[in-house]
Amino acid sequence: MRNFRLYIILDTDICAEQVDILELAQEAIAGGCDIIQLRAKNWSARKILEIGQKIKKLVAGKKTLFIINDRADLACALAADGVHLGQDDLPVKAARRMLGQGKIIGLSTHSLEQAQKAEQQGADYLAIGPIFATSTKPKLKPLGLEIISKIKARVKIPFVVIGGINLNNLDKILVQGAERIAICQAIIGNKEVLSTTAEFAQRLRQRAKR
Numbered sequence: 001m002r003n004f005r006l007y008i009i010l011d012t013d014i015c016a017e018q019v020d021i022l023e024l025a026q027e028a029i030a031g032g033c034d035i036i037q038l039r040a041k042n043w044s045a046r047k048i049l050e051i052g053q054k055i056k057k058l059v060a061g062k063k064t065l066f067i068i069n070d071r072a073d074l075a076c077a078l079a080a081d082g083v084h085l086g087q088d089d090l091p092v093k094a095a096r097r098m099l100g101q102g103k104i105i106g107l108s109t110h111s112l113e114q115a116q117k118a119e120q121q122g123a124d125y126l127a128i129g130p131i132f133a134t135s136t137k138p139k140l141k142p143l144g145l146e147i148i149s150k151i152k153a154r155v156k157i158p159f160v161v162i163g164g165i166n167l168n169n170l171d172k173i174l175v176q177g178a179e180r181i182a183i184c185q186a187i188i189g190n191k192e193v194l195s196t197t198a199e200f201a202q203r204l205r206q207r208a209k210r
Contacts, residue, residue: 004034004065005204007160007182008197012040014136015188024193025055029064031197037084039069039184052078067106072098082106082124087114092121106160110140112150119157126155127182130163131173136184137163148176167199174207 008028010021025036038055040048052068056078059066067082068075072095075083082104083095090098095105106125107118118126128151133142142163151159161173162182173181183200190196 002158004158005180005208006033006197006201007035007037007162007180008033008187009037009039009069009182009184011136011184011188012038012043014185019188021051022054022058024188026058027193028187028197029058029062031194032201033064033197034201035065035067035081037067037069037182039084041070045071045074048074049077052080056080065104067104075099075103084108084127092118092123096122108162110143112147112154115151115155115159119155123157125158125160127160127162129161129182131161132164132169134164134185145172145176148173148178152177167196167203170200170203174203179208180204 010025012021015021028036038048038052048071052074055066065081067084068078068080069084070086070089072083072090076098083099084106085092085095086108092105092107099105104124106127107123108127109115109118115126115128128147130137130140130142131145148161158180160180160182161178165173165181165183166186187193187196
């Protein structure tokens with residue numbers, strides 16, 4: 001977990017009908033993402049299991065980790081690498097009892113206080129955002145860049161920065177000390193998923209070497 005840099009979220013709610021979610025996953029994995037999350041809030045459990053099993057085959061033998069959004073029960077059923085929870089989802093401790101110590105649990109946070117609480121609850125990593133305005137979380141006010149240094153100074157577990165991040169504003173994130181980012185819209189609908197993913201991954205790793 002300490003070494004991951006690029007986290008890609010496959011949000012089915014914002015995928016156009018013509019987007020092949022498995023092709024998207026395959027290209028993102030080939031491009032060098034470290035973690036891939038299936039976020040399918042409006043899919044049935046059966047469909048999540050069906051597509052989740054296919055994504056598991058795509059990551060088999062590779063370094064990419066596979067995370068399920070929200071559903072700890074489906075993460076268990078799929079033997080996924082872990083689950084990512086929101087503030088209104090299953091508590092971290094309850095998810096830990098379901099998944100066990102060997103699995104990854106992430107938690108979305110929207111303030112320094114929530115981030116500190118996530119660490120206290122035993123989350124393996126947290127997501128902080130949205131940093132910039134994003135249509136995937138229209139009701140949440142952007143936190144701005146300043147939150148990054150605050151989290152870095154006060155939270156010890158890995159954190160991933162999320163919300164409206166693209167190749168044009170990536171440097172603004174990195175100079176604030178962020179080491180890990182999560183992207184969604186920058187990939188979904190992009191005609192050059194593999195090359196875009198690879199550029200994100202390369203720039204993140206170059207920054208890490210400085």
